[in-house]
Amino acid sequence: MKNRNVDFGIKTFILKNNLSDNKIYRVINNFSKKVILANQHGDLLTVNLAHTNLTKLGIDKIIVGDYVSYSPIEGKITKVYPRDNILSKVTSSAEKSWHVKSQKQLLASNVDEIWVMIAVDQRFTIEKLERYLETFRISDRDPIILxxxxxxxxxxxxxxxxxxxxxxxxxxxxxxxxxxxxxxQIKKMLIKGHTIAVVGASGVGKSTLLNNLAGKDVNKVSNVRSGDQKGRHTTTSITLNALPDLDIYYIDTPGFKAINSTAQKSNPAVFNDIEALAKNCKFRNCSHLSEPKCAVKAAVQEGTITEEHYQSYINFEKRNKK
Ligand SMILES: Nc1nc2c(ncn2[C@@H]2O[C@H](COP(=O)(O)OP(=O)(O)O)[C@@H](O)[C@H]2O)c(=O)[nH]1
Ligand SMILES: [Mg+2]
Ligand SMILES: [Zn+2]
Incomplete structure (x- = not known):
């Protein structure tokens, strides 16, 4: 994978953070006990984590997208740099019939864009879209829907x-x-140097798009399967793929069955327009349902915002107040 253009974002990272350490690597793949690191020349290295003390590094887990320092002599990762952002999802598993355990699962870090892929041949509901909007956000920006x-x-x-x-x-x-x-069209909209995390249900076409952007079958090379662990299914791992011709990094994620709506929520930016209007409601705690002098309802009546947009806001609020 040697290519002058492929630095996995490391050169920019070094410049941006004014670092003197030149031995910085990016995590492009992680398994339970090892990670694959890339350096700024595009060389790859598999590192066994047996000698790396995560607690000492102050983290729970090393994830794809992390920038790290690695000491070849000690054979261990010596530093994980603070993450710009973390892409995570909340998974829940019913432990017993009355007890649902939710767990935050870290997927990737240092992501510039999130693309949520929705296949139009699968059942679609606005609620499903909203769960994606609530779950996958970085720096208060909504993801891009594909x-x-x-x-x-x-x-x-x-x-x-x-x-x-x-x-x-x-x-x-x-x-x-x-x-x-x-x-x-997708190629034209790419921003050079960006790391893009592509999420979405299994089978929507995430890996196919990766291959189409790369112009070759990337998966065969980098979609390494993690080893079977006792009692666990073999799962395809998260991979950070360099696309040198396009100068982007595409994080391909395995499909997930469900995203949980008990995730930490903040209102999607798509409702900024309504929230701006709400400042003009007569009552500060206006629910925009039946109060008099409600600026939001007035806007619906005037056609400034659509009835559908209003309804999805009301539904969103309802679910969040439960
Ligand atoms: N009709 C149609 N099928 C597609 C398209 N993209 C991918 N597929 C098919 O959908 C299936 C799943 O694609 P894949 O890329 O593995 O999905 P992933 O699980 O999201 O990575 C494969 O059988 C693909 O051939 C598309 O644009 N149109
Ligand atoms: Mg795939
Ligand atoms: Zn109101």
Missing amino acids: LSKADHITEYKEIKNKIGQAYPTLKVRTVSAYLPETIQ
Whole structure:
């Protein structure tokens, strides 16, 4: 993987943080007991974590996207640099029928963009979209929605419409492996040097897009499967892939079954318009349902915001107050 363009973001990281340590690596793959590191020349290195004391480093886990210092002599990671942001999700498992345990799972770090991929041939609801918006956020920005398998043209139009009505300001992009112009459009919108985490249900086309952007089958090379552990299924791991021709890093994630809506929530930025309006409501604690002189309801009546957008806000608030 030697390529002049491929520095895995390390050069920028060193400059930005004014670091003198030149031996900085980026974690591009992690398994339970080892990680794969890349250096700023694009060389890869597999490191066994047996000698690395995570507690001493002040972290629970090393994750894909981390910038670290590695000492070849000691054979261990000596520092994990503070993360700009962490992409995480909340998983819940019913331990006993009455007890649901939720757990925050760290997926990746130092991410510039999150793309949530939704395949138009799978059942779509606005609630499902909202769970994604609530779960995957970095630095208070909403993720970009990628509607995949857009070759299912009827379903595509329908879903695109629904989202447009409920969330007029949300960034929605289109992709299909069978419509090359959509791949070209995606390429045009890339920002050089960005690390992009692509999330979404299993089978929506995340790895296919990676291959189409790379122009080759990346998965065969880097989608290393983690070793079987007792009682656990073999799972495809999270991988950070360099796309040198495009100068981006694509974090491919395995599908997950469910995202939990008990995640730490903050209002998606798509509701900023409504929150701005709400400042003009007569009552400070206006619920925008039936109070007099409600600026939000007035805006719906005037057509400044759509009924659908209003409804999704009300539904969102309702779920959050439960
Ligand atoms: N119709 C259609 N099928 C696609 C498209 N992209 C991927 N697929 C198929 O969807 C399945 C899952 O794709 P994959 O990339 O492995 O999904 P992932 O689990 O999100 O990585 C594969 O059988 C692909 O051939 C697309 O744009 N249109
Ligand atoms: Mg995949
Ligand atoms: Zn109001």
